[in-house]
Structure formats: C-alpha cells, structure tokens
Amino acid sequence: xxxxxxxxxxxxxxxTADPLFVNRSGDLGITHEYVGAWEYFVGGGVATFDCDxxxxxxxxxxxxxxxxxxxxxxxxxxxxxSFVENTPEELGLTGVTGAYPLDINxxxxxxxxxxxxxxxxxxxxxxxCAFHDASEALNLSTAQRWTTAFSATWEGDNIxxxxxxxxxxxxxDPAGPFEACDTNVLLRPQGSKYDASIALEPAFCPLSMLxxxxxxxxxxxxxxxxxxxYYVRDGSEQIxxxxxxxxxxxxxxxxxxxxxxxxxxxxRDLNGDGLPEIFLTxxxxxxxxxxxxxRGGPSFVDATFDxxxxxHRPYLGGDGRPSTGWHVEFGDVDNDGLxxxxxxxxxxxxxxxSAMDDPNNLLMQNSDGNFTEKGDIAGIASLVRSxxxxxxxxxxxxxxxLVVVNRRAPMEIYENMTEAGNWLLLDIHQEGINxxxxxxxxxxxxDDSPRYREITVxxxxxxxxxxxxxxxxxxxxxxxxxxxxxxxxxSGWLGADANQVLHxxxxxxxxxxxxxx
Numbered sequence: 349x350x351x352x353x354x355x356x357x358x359x360x361x362x363x364t365a366d367p368l369f370v371n372r373s374g375d376l377g378i379t380h381e382y383v384g385a386w387e388y389f390v391g392g393g394v395a396t397f398d399c400d401x402x403x404x405x406x407x408x409x410x411x412x413x414x415x416x417x418x419x420x421x422x423x424x425x426x427x428x429x430s431f432v433e434n435t436p437e438e439l440g441l442t443g444v445t446g447a448y449p450l451d452i453n454x455x456x457x458x459x460x461x462x463x464x465x466x467x468x469x470x471x472x473x474x475x476x477c478a479f480h481d482a483s484e485a486l487n488l489s490t491a492q493r494w495t496t497a498f499s500a501t502w503e504g505d506n507i508x509x510x511x512x513x514x515x516x517x518x519x520x521d522p523a524g525p526f527e528a529c530d531t532n533v534l535l536r537p538q539g540s541k542y543d544a545s546i547a548l549e550p551a552f553c554p555l556s557m558l559x560x561x562x563x564x565x566x567x568x569x570x571x572x573x574x575x576x577x578y579y580v581r582d583g584s585e586q587i588x589x590x591x592x593x594x595x596x597x598x599x600x601x602x603x604x605x606x607x608x609x610x611x612x613x614x615x616r617d618l619n620g621d622g623l624p625e626i627f628l629t630x631x632x633x634x635x636x637x638x639x640x641x642x643r644g645g646p647s648f649v650d651a652t653f654d655x656x657x658x659x660h661r662p663y664l665g666g667d668g669r670p671s672t673g674w675h676v677e678f679g680d681v682d683n684d685g686l687x688x689x690x691x692x693x694x695x696x697x698x699x700x701x702s703a704m705d706d707p708n709n710l711l712m713q714n715s716d717g718n719f720t721e722k723g724d725i726a727g728i729a730s731l732v733r734s735x736x737x738x739x740x741x742x743x744x745x746x747x748x749x750l751v752v753v754n755r756r757a758p759m760e761i762y763e764n765m766t767e768a769g770n771w772l773l774l775d776i777h778q779e780g781i782n783x784x785x786x787x788x789x790x791x792x793x794x795d796d797s798p799r800y801r802e803i804t805v806x807x808x809x810x811x812x813x814x815x816x817x818x819x820x821x822x823x824x825x826x827x828x829x830x831x832x833x834x835x836x837x838x839s840g841w842l843g844a845d846a847n848q849v850l851h852x853x854x855x856x857x858x859x860x861x862x863x864x865x
Contacts (some may be wrong), residue, residue, distance in 0.1 A: 367681050367688075367710060367726040369750060369762035372429050378419070378432075379758045382735060384412035387465045389696050390496050390516065390555060390575075390611075392735030392753045393446025393675070393810025397458045397490065401475040403775070403849065403864065405740055405815045406477065407431065407761075408447050408460060409440060409753055416444040416462075420477065425744035425865065429763040438471055438479040442574060446736060446810025448498050452509060453540075454488070454781050458814050461511065463495040468513065487541040493530055494519055499806025501559035501568040502782045503590065509536035509786070510590075512570050512806070514554035517578050529553040529579050534594060546594060548572075552583035556613040558807035561787070562587070562639065562646055564622055566836060568787055568804070569646075570594070573610030573628055585610060585628075587646050602645025611663070612809040616678035616687050617800040619717065622789075624802060625651075629673030629691060629809070631702060633660035643810030656718045657711055659691055663721050665731055672702050673709075675809040679727075679739035679748045680820030683768035685797065686713040687820075692752055692809070694733030705731045709751065726766075732757035736811035741818055744849055744865065746771035747817055753811070770821040770846035775864070776803065776856040779832065785854075788833035790817060794824035821846050831859060 373379075383394035395408040404421035411417060418439050419431040443464040452459045457473035459482075466491050472482045483490075486508075497514025515530035532548040552574035559568040570588040584605040587597045597603035609631035615624040617688055626637040626648060636657040637648040652658050661671055675692040682688070691709040695702050707729035711719040723729040733755040742749040747764035754760065755818055772792070776785050790801045821827065828841045833854060842859040849865045 352358055365394065365495040365682070365767040367712065367722050368765045369727045370765055371727070371760055372763050373761045376431055376761065378433070378761065379410065379411055380417050381414070382410055382412045382660070382753050382755050383414050387494060387519070388412035388445070388615065388755070391445025391463070391810045392755055393463075393758070393808070394736050394738055394751055394753050394759075395447035395449045395460060395811065396738045396740045396751065396813045396815050397449035398815065399473055401456060401476075403744060403816065405742060407751060409759060410444040410446050410810065411442065412444070413442060415440040415442055417448075418477070421700070421742065425676065427743060427745065428746045429742045429749060429761060434477075436477070436479055438481055440467065445496055446498075446812075448500070448805055448812030449814040450500050450509060450786065450805045450812075451782075451784055454783055457781060461498055461500070463498055463642065463810065465494050466492050467494050468493075483540060485714050487543055488796070489533070489545065496810065497554040497557040497572070498812070499557040499570060499638045499804075500560045500786070501805065502786055503536070506537050507781050508542070509631070509782070509805070511535040512544070512548070512557050512559065514557050514572065515551070516553050516555070516575075526578055526778050527580050529583070534615060548588060548594065550583070552579040554584070555611045556807060556809055558596065558613045558615060558804060559590075560615050560804055561789075562615075562624060562625060563641075563791075569597075571613055571626070573608075573613050576607050576609045577631070583607060598648050601713065602643050602647035604647065611674050612676040612858060613807045614676040614689070615802065615804065615807060618687055618713070620798045622798070622800045627657070627676050627678070627689060629676045631672045632670045633658040634673050634676070656720065657689065659709045659711065659721070662703050662706050663709075664707055664724050664729060665703075667703040669701065669703040671706050672696060672699075673739040674735050675811050677737065677739045681710065681712065681739070681748055683746065683763065683771045683820030683822065685769070685799075685820050685822035685824070686715070688712045690737065690739050690750065692734035692737045694735065694755065697733075707731055708734050716785075728752075728762055730754070730760060736809055738811055738813050740813055740815050741773060744773065746773065746847060758771055768820070770824060771846065772814040772821060772827065772846060773849040774819070774829070775816050775849070775851045776831065777851065782834060784814060785831070785834060789832040791830050791832070792819055792827050794821055794827040797824075816849065829859065829861070
C-alpha cells in the first residue's frame with residue numbers, strides 16, 4: 349500500500365520574483381581551493397560561525413592538502429558582502445576535510461571540531477577570534493584516521509557534548525579500499541574529558557551524520573548516511589538509538605533498510621506538523637523522505653518523485669549522465685515562508701559514469717509543497733566540482749547568502765539579491781551548560797501557520813553552521829515565538845515584529861527578547 353502524505357500549506361507567501369545571487373568572490377580576490385589526492389575526493393567543507401561577537405559569520409574553509417583558512421567577515425550591516433583572509437596559526441592546518449562549530453566548554457565562545465585525514469582536532473575559541481588547541485587537554489584520540497562525518501548533542505546532565513565521529517575507508521587495510529570501511533566512534537564525556545569511546549559497528553563508510561529528534565520523542569538519535577561505493581554490499585543507511593548502549597534501529601523498530609551512495613543529510617520540518625522531513629544526497633537521484641507517523645518508530649517513506657526533488661541529472665551544460673550530490677541544506681531563499689533546497693554537485697574526480705558538467709541545484713518550494721529548479725535563473729549553477737557549502741545570512745540583511753567550496757577550483761561567495769519577503773533572525777541562548785541550546789525546538793506562529801526548527805550540530809557534507817536561525821515570513825509582519833528547551837521545558841509565548849535580529853534568552857520558562865539592530 350502506497351503511503352500518501354498531506355502537505356499542510358504554510359500561508360505566508362509574498363515573494364514572487366525569481367531568486368537572484370551575485371558572485372562576490374572575484375571582487376574579493378578569494379581564490380581558496382580544496383585540493384589533494386584520493387583522500388580529498390570527499391570532504392571540502394566550510395564552518396560558518398561568529399568568532400568576534402559582531403553576529404556576522406566567519407568562514408573556516410577546508411583546504412585538503414593545502415592549509416585551511418579563516419575568512420573574517422567585514423560586511424557592513426545591510427551592505428555588500430565582504431571578507432578578508434585572516435588565519436591564525438592554530439587554524440592553518442593541512443589535511444582538513446571539514447569542520448563543525450559548537451560550544452564544547454560552554455564558555456560563550458564557539459569552538460571547532462576539525463575533521464582531518466590524520467588526527468582530528470578540537471580547537472577552542474576565545475575573544476576576538478583567538479583559538480587554542482585543546483585536543484590533548486580533552487583527551488581526544490590521536491588515531492590517524494580519515495574522518496568525513498561528525499555530529500554532536502548534549503545528553504542528560506553532561507557538561508560536555510556527546511561527539512559522533514564518522515571514519516571513511518581504513519587506508520591501512522591491505523585488502524582495501526573496497527569493503528574496508530573504518531570504525532565509527534561515539535565519545536561520551538566522563539566529566540570534563542573524553543576518557544572512553546564506543547565503537548559504532550557495523551560501520552559503512554559515512555559521509556554525513558546528524559543527531560536529530562526525528563520523531564519528537566525528546567531524544568536526539570544519530571542518523572548516518574553511508575557511501576555504497578566503498579561498502580559495496582551488506583551495508584545500508586542507519587539510525588542509531590541513543591540508549592545507554594547505542595544500537596542501530598532495525599526492522600523490528602520500523603526502520604526500513606536501504607542503500608545509497610550517501611553523501612549529505614539535511615533535516616527540516618517543511619509542512620508545519622512538527623516532524624522533520626529528511627533530504628539525502630547521493631550519486632544519482634537524491635532522496636526526500638517523510639516520516640510515516642502511523643507506523644511507529646523511524647519509518648520513513650520516499651517522497652522524492654512526488655515532490656520533484658530527484659535532481660538526478662544536470663539541468664544544463666549538456667551532460668546527461670547521472671549527477672553527484674554532496675552538501676545539502678534547507679533555507680528560505682526568497683523569504684516566502686517556504687523552505688527551499690540547495691545541493692552542491694560535482695564529479696568525484698574523473699568518474700566516467702557520472703556527469704562532469706554538473707551544476708549546483710537550487711530547488712525552490714512552491715505553495716503546493718513541490719519544488720522547481722531555479723539554479724540557472726538564480727545564477728548559482730556553477731559547473732566546477734562543488735563539495736561543501738552553507739546557506740547563511742552573511743550581512744544580516746534578512747536574506748540567505750550562499751557559500752560553496754569547490755575541489756580544484758576557487759570557492760564561491762554569493763550574495764542574495766532576491767526581492768524577498770519579511771524575515772526574522774534569532775539568536776537563541778540559555779545560561780550554563782549548552783548555551784546554544786542544541787537539541788531545542790523553536791516554534792514560530794504567524795497567521796496560524798506554524799514553523800518548527802530543531803537546533804542541531806552536524807549534517808550537510810563536512811560543513812557545519814552555528815549561526816542565527818533564519819525564518820522567512822512572507823507577508824507576515826508579527827509573530828509569536830516559543831522554545832522547547834533541551835531539558836523539555838516549554839517556554840511561554842513571546843511576541844515579535846518581523847525584519848529584525850532578535851536575541852532570545854531563557855529566564856526559567858519565559859523568553860526575553862532583545863532587538864540587536
């Protein structure tokens with residue numbers, strides 16, 4: 349029996365103009381590339397986070413065999429996007445595949461978990477973009493692995509987050525590389541350090557991980573997207589139940605095994621039912637999945653063709669071979685109240701069975717819940733080998749801009765110039781442990797149309813973001829906001845006008861909102 353979903357249309361739809369982006373990279377003289385041998389066919393991420401307290405996000409960009417770089421944000425508020433390269437010694441690492449920002453020590457400064465071919469690093473942030481390496485102090489393993497996936501969450505009363513680390517092919521296995529997937533590792537803190545690790549086996553060469561409360565059960569479980577190219581057989585996609593002893597969900601739980609050339613994960617509630625939809629990138633068609641809440645457990649149903657999100661072949665460039673999807677991210681590009689999808693595309697290197705000219709996708713959501721390709725119209729349809737990326741407001745003008753990291757080609761920074769609707773940018777904060785409220789759900793209601801947003805660390809492809817939460821509002825001019833905090837406390841409602849950056853802090857079960865622009 350085919351499962352049919354009901355799309356609950358979200359009412360505020362104002363933007364009618366096509367999306368428009370302008371590439372600013374050439375003007376800024378930014379030529380940074382992600383380069384290297386076969387270990388760097390994958391990875392190539394960017395971490396977006398504010399390290400100097402001005403709310404404007406910086407960019408920490410992987411370089412592969414070349415040093416990673418930090419680009420400081422010099423944009424004027426509401427003005428032209430601008431960056432300058434300013435990389436401290438602690439961040440100029442080689443072997444970097446990607447990075448994820450989070451506040452590991454809850455001191456109010458965002459830190460970086462840096463994934464590498466070799467030893468991973470935990471780099472703690474400080475005032476005015478000061479950094480220092482705390483890998484040894486936190487007892488991070490010095491194992492020489494090939495890390496390509498990461499996610500984090502806070503469990504219980506722990507003062508440090510739980511870290512999930514995904515390791516790709518075991519390069520030291522003489523029988524490899526095929527069917528030689530390395531072991532994934534879960535690090536649960538023991539006090540302030542990571543003294544013990546848990547092997548997440550079986551492991552199937554992951555390229556993305558995401559802790560997410562997929563069923564709104566009050567616990568973030570770990571979704572893992574795996575690359576069939578190397579596990580070849582006897583592997584699959586996974587969700588790990590984060591019990592005292594973590595275990596993969598199986599068919600008895602409602603999970604349905606399936607295999608793809610998995611590369612990226614995105615999660616977002618698209619229809620206002622409070623349950624996130626899932627987008628998975630792959631070689632070939634991409635997958636949009638919807639939770640079948642009638643069956644219990646993590647039972648997801650494919651909605652790819654129903655929603656028009658296959659993105660399985662290039663839409664321009666004349667290359668009809670299958671596409672290769674990498675980073676994927678939801679975001680409301682035109683602020684019409686409907687989330688859109690960006691997919692970074694590009695051949696692994698010289699795989700003749702896949703498209704060489706493979707433009708990035710910008711799938712714009714329509715009022716009926718289906719998606720239409722607008723990448724070429726928007727001006728983001730680059731034909732180089734793209735990898736990581738970020739949809740993020742770089743100049744706090746209320747429009748999501750775009751950053752794309754490319755393999756053996758300069759990275760791209762696109763400024764969003766779309767004629768867009770109303771918006772909100774939210775800075776969510778709680779005192780004490782986990783100040784960025786990872787695991788919380790933010791709810792916004794305007795004109796009876798709810799939007800739910802989970803605060804997570806992970807997903808995409810090698811690219812993490814810890815920036816202001818962006819909400820497109822369409823024609824809605826005022827909203828109500830509440831937060832379900834990680835400890836389960838539900839705040840009261842806070843009223844707010846549109847078109848502002850709002851700092852929201854927790855005062856017990858109340859919210860305090862302060863406009864910061």
